[in-house]
Amino acid sequence: MAYEYIFGIFACFLGFVLFYYNTRTNKTAAAAASASAVVSARNGEVTEGTATDIIIVGAGVAGAALAYTLGKDGRRVRVIERDLNEPDRIVGELLQPGGYLKLIELGLEDCVDEIDAQRVFGYALFKDGKNTKLSYPLENFHSDVAGRSFHNGRFIQRMRHKAASLPNVSLEQGSVTSLIEEKGTVKGIQYKTRDGQEFIAYAPLTIVCDGGFSNLRRSLSNPKVDVPSCFVGLILENCELPHANHGHVILADPSPILFYPISSTEIRCLVDVPGQKVPSVSNGEMAHYLKTMVAPQIPPQLYTAFITAVNKGNIRTMTNRSMPAAPQPTPGALLLGDAFNMRHPLTGGGMTVALSDIVLLRDLLRPLHNLHDASALCRYLESFYTLRKPVASTINTLAGALYKVFSASADKAREEMREACFDYLSLGGAFSEGPISLLSGLNPHPISLVLHFFAVAIYGVGRLLLPFPSPTRIWTGARLISGASGIIFPIIRAEGVRQMFFPATVPAYYRAPPVD
Numbered sequence: 001m002a003y004e005y006i007f008g009i010f011a012c013f014l015g016f017v018l019f020y021y022n023t024r025t026n027k028t029a030a031a032a033a034s035a036s037a038v039v040s041a042r043n044g045e046v047t048e049g050t051a052t053d054i055i056i057v058g059a060g061v062a063g064a065a066l067a068y069t070l071g072k073d074g075r076r077v078r079v080i081e082r083d084l085n086e087p088d089r090i091v092g093e094l095l096q097p098g099g100y101l102k103l104i105e106l107g108l109e110d111c112v113d114e115i116d117a118q119r120v121f122g123y124a125l126f127k128d129g130k131n132t133k134l135s136y137p138l139e140n141f142h143s144d145v146a147g148r149s150f151h152n153g154r155f156i157q158r159m160r161h162k163a164a165s166l167p168n169v170s171l172e173q174g175s176v177t178s179l180i181e182e183k184g185t186v187k188g189i190q191y192k193t194r195d196g197q198e199f200i201a202y203a204p205l206t207i208v209c210d211g212g213f214s215n216l217r218r219s220l221s222n223p224k225v226d227v228p229s230c231f232v233g234l235i236l237e238n239c240e241l242p243h244a245n246h247g248h249v250i251l252a253d254p255s256p257i258l259f260y261p262i263s264s265t266e267i268r269c270l271v272d273v274p275g276q277k278v279p280s281v282s283n284g285e286m287a288h289y290l291k292t293m294v295a296p297q298i299p300p301q302l303y304t305a306f307i308t309a310v311n312k313g314n315i316r317t318m319t320n321r322s323m324p325a326a327p328q329p330t331p332g333a334l335l336l337g338d339a340f341n342m343r344h345p346l347t348g349g350g351m352t353v354a355l356s357d358i359v360l361l362r363d364l365l366r367p368l369h370n371l372h373d374a375s376a377l378c379r380y381l382e383s384f385y386t387l388r389k390p391v392a393s394t395i396n397t398l399a400g401a402l403y404k405v406f407s408a409s410a411d412k413a414r415e416e417m418r419e420a421c422f423d424y425l426s427l428g429g430a431f432s433e434g435p436i437s438l439l440s441g442l443n444p445h446p447i448s449l450v451l452h453f454f455a456v457a458i459y460g461v462g463r464l465l466l467p468f469p470s471p472t473r474i475w476t477g478a479r480l481i482s483g484a485s486g487i488i489f490p491i492i493r494a495e496g497v498r499q500m501f502f503p504a505t506v507p508a509y510y511r512a513p514p515v516d
């Protein structure tokens with residue numbers, strides 16, 4: 001009996017200790033959760049987080065700029081980026097002046113300082129030994145406003161540092177493996193660190209900016225990715241561009257070649273190779289292709305530096321992807337940047353679209369204090385997809401259409417269109433100013449794009465018919481018009497005619513912010 005008595009007292013004591021310990025632990029855990037800005041769970045263990053407003057996946061051009069912008073607006077932002085080292089890539093090296101204006105709106109313009117960025121004042125076009133200069137219409141802007149070209153990695157690091165300098169922004173290295181979805185609402189992300197540990201993080205809103213090769217976009221959109229060509233990248237040193245501080249576009253055969261400065265001593269060359277397969281770099285086929293097919297078509301001033309760059313062997317390749325935005329509005333999550341929408345990089349429009357989208361999204365989110373009503377937020381943000389259209393679609397359509405027009409073709413009508421385009425832009429005045437305003441992102445209006453596109457086609461037909469129209473010439477003219485329509489209309493259709501030209505008629509255009 002004495003045993004039972006002693007055992008009873010011991011059990012009561014143990015129960016009291018356990019109860020006390022449990023209460024203490026819960027209190028500590030609750031205190032830790034509310035105090036910490038970063039709440040996560042180790043090895044798949046889940047801890048509900050309360051302290052993050054917005055998770056951003058990827059800190060490239062879009063993610064880094066967005067993190068700074070939302071952080072500056074007071075949001076508690078958590079960014080997970082796969083690799084925080086300085087990227088070394090051949091993408092995103094020329095920011096159009098329209099994009100620079102967006103950078104100013106976001107307060108990020110100092111990110112092009114101290115990286116040896118070069119000012120860009122326009123483009124020079126080359127065709128069959130002729131060339132013409134197209135200046136950006138910058139007269140009405142502050143003298144600082146121009147395009148900027150730079151090493152993409154340096155620019156991104158500047159934006160990452162600026163974002164991470166805000167106390168309410170945390171930037172962590174990790175690879176996001178999936179979105180956490182519950183009953184159709186995205187609640188957060190699952191990610192892995194370099195040492196293989198898995199974590200889970202929660203926030204009322206997750207913005208996915210994991211770039212062109214996104215592995216997360218499938219659940220948030222209906223992506224139709226097209227790969228029209230690849231870019232082969234080289235860096236030329238110790239040479240001067242024929243037109244200093246200008247992008248250079250060579251209307252070569254089979255497709256365009258680009259040159260622009262990326263520092264005070266380096267010129268980027270991007271050679272477009274149509275299709276998805278490029279000659280092999282490792283077995284020397286690529287060097288042979290560049291020396292025999294490409295070198296004879298480039299301006300003579302750049303020839304020696306080009307051959308030296310090829311011999312040096314630092315040849316990079318990258319697929320050029322295009323993908324119209326096709327969102328599937330999902331509560332709790334949003335896509336942005338190349339993960340959401342891509343266009344051919346010929347016109348260097350990607351960063352301008354991404355930054356313009358960020359300005360729009362920031363303005364839409366600003367009046368909201370509470371992001372926790374995922375369905376109401378999702379419905380409200382549907383207007384983002386319409387409001388972005390006029391700018392984004394104009395830049396996207398111009399890129400796709402110009403790539404086709406600037407590429408060589410065995411079809412006589414298409415060649416006439418290419419010739420007409422070069423000569424139309426060489427006319428100067430409104431004929432060059434309109435198209436370069438579109439390309440620069442300074443005046444991206446869909447109507448202006450369509451008008452100039454068909455003005456080029458009509459100019460081409462006029463040249464064919466004057467002074468004496470022959471049946472063959474009339475036939476070529478008719479095919480030119482039909483070819484021009486066949487280029488532009490499918491792109492516009494994919495972008496969405498109504499959203500692009502009549503956005504105000506789309507119901508989602510006007511959405512009042514949800515009541516907090």
Ligand SMILES: Cc1cc2nc3c(=O)[nH]c(=O)nc-3n(C[C@H](O)[C@H](O)[C@H](O)COP(=O)(O)OP(=O)(O)OC[C@H]3O[C@@H](n4cnc5c(N)ncnc54)[C@H](O)[C@@H]3O)c2cc1C
Binds near residue numbers: 062321339354
């Ligand atoms: C060849 C080429 C040349 C181009 N040239 C220009 C140009 O001159 N001017 C211009 O404006 N645009 C250009 N573009 C387009 C431009 O590069 C893109 O529009 C821009 O980089 C998009 O930014 P982003 O943040 O969406 O993607 P990115 O800048 O690619 O950033 C994506 C980020 O997400 C990270 N990430 C990816 N997956 C994960 C994951 N699972 N978890 C965590 N992080 C992840 C990546 O590490 C990366 O940092 C070019 C594109 C190509 C292909």
